[in-house]
Amino acid sequence: SAVISQKPSRDICQRGTSLTIQCQVDSQVTMMFWYRQQPGQSLTLIATANQGSEATYESGFVIDKFPISRPNLTFSTLTVSNMSPEDSSIYLCSVQTLDWEDTEAFFGQGTRLTVV
Amino acid sequence: KNEVEQSPQNLTAQEGEFITINCSYSVGISALHWLQQHPGGGIVSLFMLSSGKKKHGRLIATINIQEKHSSLHITASHPRDSAVYICAVYSNTGNQFYFGTGTSLTVIP
Numbered sequence: 001s002a003v004i005s006q007k008p009s010r011d012i013c014q015r016g017t018s019l020t021i022q023c024q025v026d027s028q029v030t031m032m033f034w035y036r037q038q039p040g041q042s043l044t045l046i047a048t049a050n051q052g053s054e055a056t057y058e059s060g061f062v063i064d065k066f067p068i069s070r071p072n073l074t075f076s077t078l079t080v081s082n083m084s085p086e087d088s089s090i091y092l093c094s095v096q097t098l099d100w101e102d103t104e105a106f107f108g109q110g111t112r113l114t115v116v
Numbered sequence: 117k118n119e120v121e122q123s124p125q126n127l128t129a130q131e132g133e134f135i136t137i138n139c140s141y142s143v144g145i146s147a148l149h150w151l152q153q154h155p156g157g158g159i160v161s162l163f164m165l166s167s168g169k170k171k172h173g174r175l176i177a178t179i180n181i182q183e184k185h186s187s188l189h190i191t192a193s194h195p196r197d198s199a200v201y202i203c204a205v206y207s208n209t210g211n212q213f214y215f216g217t218g219t220s221l222t223v224i225p
Contacts, residue, residue, distance in 0.1 A: 107151075109156060110153075110158045
């Protein structure tokens, strides 16, 4: 299993500013994942954070808007840049571990972001 | 069409009622997960299953691989069960998770 500490848990930000979300895992993991959950929607994968290389972004997400750092195997940050009200969502970091042949997912506590 | 469909979207129950949440999926999977999301946004994994049935306390999860369907049951529901329950599948072809939109459960004392 993995225990993930994510912060901040919530924030209210002015449009045009940036917010950095931190995610700390209690064990070394190869890949960390950042998700966005817009109100009433399912989780959408933003990007996969790889240690030692650039993050891999999903269609519709770009590095300039969501820069990601992964300085080591237990830590990652996601920045939401130049925010607008449309960025108001819950952001979650996640890790996946292999349990025998099955892949299990663990999630942080989430960051509830409101942009005003 | 979403790869994972859940029903109902919203559910209100009286304390003590038996609750069922359904999940259907359209992709090939290696495992299905039931997750619980608390009001603050944090997500906890309840079950991971690839066949049959699992039980943890008052929670029971079943899966029918042939029908691509799973159910989450809560027996003797309690207000502390109030949360959003999310069905997620791990695709064995795309090597990624697909998530349902969740079922918001409110249990009234």
